[in-house]
Amino acid sequence: MINPNSPWMTFPALEALPGFAHRFTLRHPDIDVDDERAVVVERLWDWHRSQAQELGFEGTTLCIAEQVHGPEVAVVTAPTSAAIAGTDGIISNVPGLVIGIYVADCCAVYLADPRSGAFGIVHSGKKGSELGITTQAIEKMQQHFGTAPADLHIQLSPCIRPPAYEIDFAAQIRQQALAAGVPAAQIHDTGLCTSLDLHRFYSYRMEKGRTGRMLALLGRTA
Numbered sequence: 633m634i635n636p637n638s639p640w641m642t643f644p645a646l647e648a649l650p651g652f653a654h655r656f657t658l659r660h661p662d663i664d665v666d667d668e669r670a671v672v673v674e675r676l677w678d679w680h681r682s683q684a685q686e687l688g689f690e691g692t693t694l695c696i697a698e699q700v701h702g703p704e705v706a707v708v709t710a711p712t713s714a715a716i717a718g719t720d721g722i723i724s725n726v727p728g729l730v731i732g733i734y735v736a737d738c739c740a741v742y743l744a745d746p747r748s749g750a751f752g753i754v755h756s757g758k759k760g761s762e763l764g765i766t767t768q769a770i771e772k773m774q775q776h777f778g779t780a781p782a783d784l785h786i787q788l789s790p791c792i793r794p795p796a797y798e799i800d801f802a803a804q805i806r807q808q809a810l811a812a813g814v815p816a817a818q819i820h821d822t823g824l825c826t827s828l829d830l831h832r833f834y835s836y837r838m839e840k841g842r843t844g845r846m847l848a849l850l851g852r853t854a
Contacts, residue, residue: 640683643787645820649746651854653687653730656740656789657847658832665834665844672844673734680732680847689730689851696732697722699755703763707776721754721769725777730851736834737826739791740848741766741805743773745784750777753850757791761801761808770812781813789848790824790833797827797837 640657647654660679665672684694693711697719705721711729716722722731723743731753733740738757743766745751750773754765766786773779786809794800802821809819826833826846834843 643742643820643822645785645818646742646744646787646850649744649785651746651749651852652744652751652850653689653853654742654848654850655683655687656849657683659830659834659844659846663844666842668842669845676844676847683847684730684732684849684851687730687849687851688853689728693729693851694732694849695722695724695729696734697755699734701755701757701759703760703765703768705752705754705765705769705772707772720756720760721752721765723750723752723769723773723776725750725852727852727854730849733848734845735789735791735848736836736843736845737792737797738836739802739805740789740846741769742787742789742848742850743769743784744787744850745773745777745779747783748777748779749852750779751850751852753848756801756805758799758801761799761804764808766805766808767812770809770814782815784809784814784818786814786819788819788821789846790822790826792827792835792837793823793825796825
């Protein structure tokens with residue numbers, strides 16, 4: 633849900649799950665993002681970290697991935713002080729830990745299992761979707777945490793979509809989740825296209841690479 637007076641949004645399907653906290657940051661009205669990725673991520677970092685703290689997580693428990701547009705998903709059992717190299721997704725089951733994934737047209741795919749307490753987020757754009765990163769995350773959650781796909785709840789963030797972009801990777805992500813055994817009723821998508829609302833979202837394509845990043849946050853509170 634988007635509150636027009638708030639620079640972040642939440643998703644009803646995730647809000648309904650006990651034991652988790654989440655947030656999806658939107659465009660910050662006052663931070664200049666007309667620059668390269670590393671520069672704008674640094675400018676946004678203090679504000680993004682404060683969002684995790686507002687959810688009830690200490691700043692040192694925020695784990696992020698390097699994000700190289702690949703299929704690798706890291707299993708995290710303790711906080712890390714640096715971005716996890718070579719990965720585009722993180723899964724965990726640790727209470728008090730929060731995961732962050734950056735997007736600006738790509739999709740942040742939230743995964744939460746209220747039965748086992750496992751959770752994760754993956755960065756799935758053109759490449760990640762082609763390489764099946766959502767499938768990888770589900771398989772790793774099964775392997776490491778005993779997650780049954782029938783227990784998973786999946787939420788797709790706002791992302792770029794046709795006709796603004798030639799590939800419908802949101803549809804690919806949904807199909808991957810269905811093929812893995814996640815019930816259709818537990819796969820949720822806002823349908824929002826990041827390219828159509830630059831007042832709320834950053835769009836890599838529309839702003840020709842010189843833009844900020846939304847941060848998808850998901851953590852286990854108990």
